[in-house]
Amino acid sequence: MSKHRPVIAVVDDDPRLLESLEDLLESAGYTTCRFSSAGSLIACGLSGLDLLITDIGMPGMDGFELRDLVKKARPELPVFLITGRHEIADQVRAKGISGFFRKPFNGQALLAAVANALRYGEMEGNHES
Template identity: 75%
Template sequence: MTKHRRVVAIVDDDLRLLESLEDLLESAGYLARSFSSAGSLLSSGLSGLDALITDIGMPGMDGFELRDFVKKMRPDLPVFLITGRHEIAEQHNAQDISGCFRKPFDAQVLLAALANALRDREMEGNYET
């Protein structure tokens, strides 16, 4: 029996970080889907995703707006925000998000938070197959 690989979408306008996160997730056994903007993610659709990692500061729809839209469409989807602007992370850290990480962040901490969110989601019975 083949184990289902969890699909994690990454949205960031920094192509180097996007590639780095994709490599990190793939090395941890996830299937990473990369997008350079919120619009490109939304045009491809949210079905089949198990989690979302998005940058906050992006042109067009920012990470907070994307998070809010995604939570309306898929309230069960874990969303992680990343930012290089520390004051934004501190200001919004208490909001309804699965995690907020300041760049540079510890890759192992992000992977642990992702694994925990996916495990919790599965235990709650909110897991799409």
């Protein structure tokens, strides 16, 4: 059984948040890919990703639209939504996600949720080669 570092894509239009999330996730042993927009993630593709963390409020395609697109292409991929706008925190629209966090969020709580989502994905049995 080979051990690989899970790859987490982070999408946010705030460069400071991208950097801090990258530092947090890499300190926990994850590999990160940062994207400043949903379009830049889509252009790079979704293969090789183990989890996605995306901001909701972004110009162009928002986090809900990105989540919907990702769930059509890779329904098994865990998706976490984050937002600084509490009025966007619509629980009905947030259904079908692995995690939901309001900024500022507790980094340890995020890491615990990421670990749980990745562990659940392993238990479901990844049958990809």
